[in-house]
Amino acid sequence: MTEKIALDVPFMEVSGELCKGCQLCLAVCPKSVIAISDKLNSASYHPAFYTGADCTGCGLCFYACPEPGAIRVVKP
Amino acid sequence: MKTFEKSNSFYQVFERKSGPAKEATHYCPGCGHGNVHKMIAESMEELDLTKRTVFVSPVGCSVFGYYYFDCGNFQAAHGRAAAVGTAIKRTNPDAIVISYQGDGDLAAIGTAETIHAANRGENITVFFVNNAIYGMTGGQMAPTTMIGQRSATTPLGRKEDIHGNPIRMAEMLATLPAPTYIERVAIGNSKHIMKARKAIKKALRIQAEGKGYSFVEIVSACPTGWKMDPVNARDWLVNDMLKVFPLGVFKDESDNQDEDAWKRHFEPFDKAKVDVYLDRMKSAVGEIEPTVLPEDLNCKFAGFGGQGILTLGLFLSQIGMRGGHHVSWFPAYGPEMRGGTANCSVNLSSERIGTPLVDHPNVLVVMNQPSLELFEKDVVDGGTIILDSTVVEGTPDTKRLNAVMIPASDIADEVGTPKVANVVILGALVAATDAFTPEFCESTLRAIIKKKSLIDMNIEAFRRGYDFVKKA
Numbered sequence: 001m002t003e004k005i006a007l008d009v010p011f012m013e014v015s016g017e018l019c020k021g022c023q024l025c026l027a028v029c030p031k032s033v034i035a036i037s038d039k040l041n042s043a044s045y046h047p048a049f050y051t052g053a054d055c056t057g058c059g060l061c062f063y064a065c066p067e068p069g070a071i072r073v074v075k076p
Numbered sequence: 077m078k079t080f081e082k083s084n085s086f087y088q089v090f091e092r093k094s095g096p097a098k099e100a101t102h103y104c105p106g107c108g109h110g111n112v113h114k115m116i117a118e119s120m121e122e123l124d125l126t127k128r129t130v131f132v133s134p135v136g137c138s139v140f141g142y143y144y145f146d147c148g149n150f151q152a153a154h155g156r157a158a159a160v161g162t163a164i165k166r167t168n169p170d171a172i173v174i175s176y177q178g179d180g181d182l183a184a185i186g187t188a189e190t191i192h193a194a195n196r197g198e199n200i201t202v203f204f205v206n207n208a209i210y211g212m213t214g215g216q217m218a219p220t221t222m223i224g225q226r227s228a229t230t231p232l233g234r235k236e237d238i239h240g241n242p243i244r245m246a247e248m249l250a251t252l253p254a255p256t257y258i259e260r261v262a263i264g265n266s267k268h269i270m271k272a273r274k275a276i277k278k279a280l281r282i283q284a285e286g287k288g289y290s291f292v293e294i295v296s297a298c299p300t301g302w303k304m305d306p307v308n309a310r311d312w313l314v315n316d317m318l319k320v321f322p323l324g325v326f327k328d329e330s331d332n333q334d335e336d337a338w339k340r341h342f343e344p345f346d347k348a349k350v351d352v353y354l355d356r357m358k359s360a361v362g363e364i365e366p367t368v369l370p371e372d373l374n375c376k377f378a379g380f381g382g383q384g385i386l387t388l389g390l391f392l393s394q395i396g397m398r399g400g401h402h403v404s405w406f407p408a409y410g411p412e413m414r415g416g417t418a419n420c421s422v423n424l425s426s427e428r429i430g431t432p433l434v435d436h437p438n439v440l441v442v443m444n445q446p447s448l449e450l451f452e453k454d455v456v457d458g459g460t461i462i463l464d465s466t467v468v469e470g471t472p473d474t475k476r477l478n479a480v481m482i483p484a485s486d487i488a489d490e491v492g493t494p495k496v497a498n499v500v501i502l503g504a505l506v507a508a509t510d511a512f513t514p515e516f517c518e519s520t521l522r523a524i525i526k527k528k529s530l531i532d533m534n535i536e537a538f539r540r541g542y543d544f545v546k547k548a
Binding site: 015017018020021022023024026027028041042043045057059060062063064065066067068069070071072073074075076 | 077078079080081082083086096097099100101103104105106107108109110111113114115117144265266269270273299305306307310
């Protein structure tokens, strides 16, 4: 999925291993561009992931996420 | 380009976690601590304070703060973070001290430390994470638990008439004159979080500028303790908790404070001044004349309050002090000034004394009946037991112990007053142990007895006790 993201548009990314699947990022995303994976990570959580388009780089998901390293948002 | 990512004020790897997710916190999914940690780390980095910061972790879920923040770290006993923070700040005034505490820590066991640190206006920052429950211990009622809220210890909901009302720390502290900045923020939604970021940063800036005590209460969520999913927990926070814990600035004097107005530095004790004080204390017992102790004395003096038990111990310690020995005097007594039981432990040693307690005395003085029964068995084999036979009936084990039975109260009465029975005992003790010469003790007594009219009577009492043993 990452390779599809163009570098000149905003994007967010989730570390599938650090995410605990709390879904707070989904709740705050104004564009609803985050979804929950069907698969489990190695800690048995369903991690969030970026659906791949329309992120505005607002950063709200970053602050809503309780994990320091789980979400990264880039706004070029 | 703007990138939102993990702050450099965090460690790269969090050693707490085992397994593959080494960079994950130990917190439950949806826990508010992670959000607050991120905001603090961000502010530390933006204000360039990370290297100066000492983060005091409390007891509670956030006890592992030191696994996350790449700054100085300290872990305080339960509730004492503000007191520990006070010490760190006063001895390191350039340090940025963060006391990070939950509601079980700050609003329950640590209420006293919290209030008094605020009342002194310590130039530290307190981040108070209020999630209305004891999280770490398994969801018991906290002082901040809401009316009607179910917890492990309020399964039917908190009731006002039984459990009292949720306590509002920010409002309470805002009544004090000293604090500079007190605000309550929340992390219920994005708008709250943006305000919380500003408050956290402002609190740290106030401290960095030496403008005094800053306190930010963060209304947070505990999905696990509340038995809710993380998203519903945040909704409950917004819809229910904020009715009881309204957001806002309760005090802000930061614009009225000069820089470094609250910066205080307490020098370590000045040894020269301490020595002057100690010398004055030593000279109160007369000129030091080093003597040789036949053996260390570990004494227990026991009797009723009012018999002069504690004074007797004090006299012996002062005699030992004048003889150049290490001494300790440790009283133990009930609330009664007269009539209750009292005892004291006295050590005289040629070496430094590790503990002032005497569990197994080699000299026991007994001036009432209960003390004989209580303490005789503790005396070491071959030890000396001295009892006032006027008031104590019964005989100690003379095979095991060197027993001195002296009618001290009767002798004191003959000298002039029963009040000097303790000094009669002192004379007997010195005679029985040969710890000092009687002349040395008498000259010390002359120096330490404040009321000059009583000196002669005490000297006579001492001599009568001494002679009673020596002439026996």
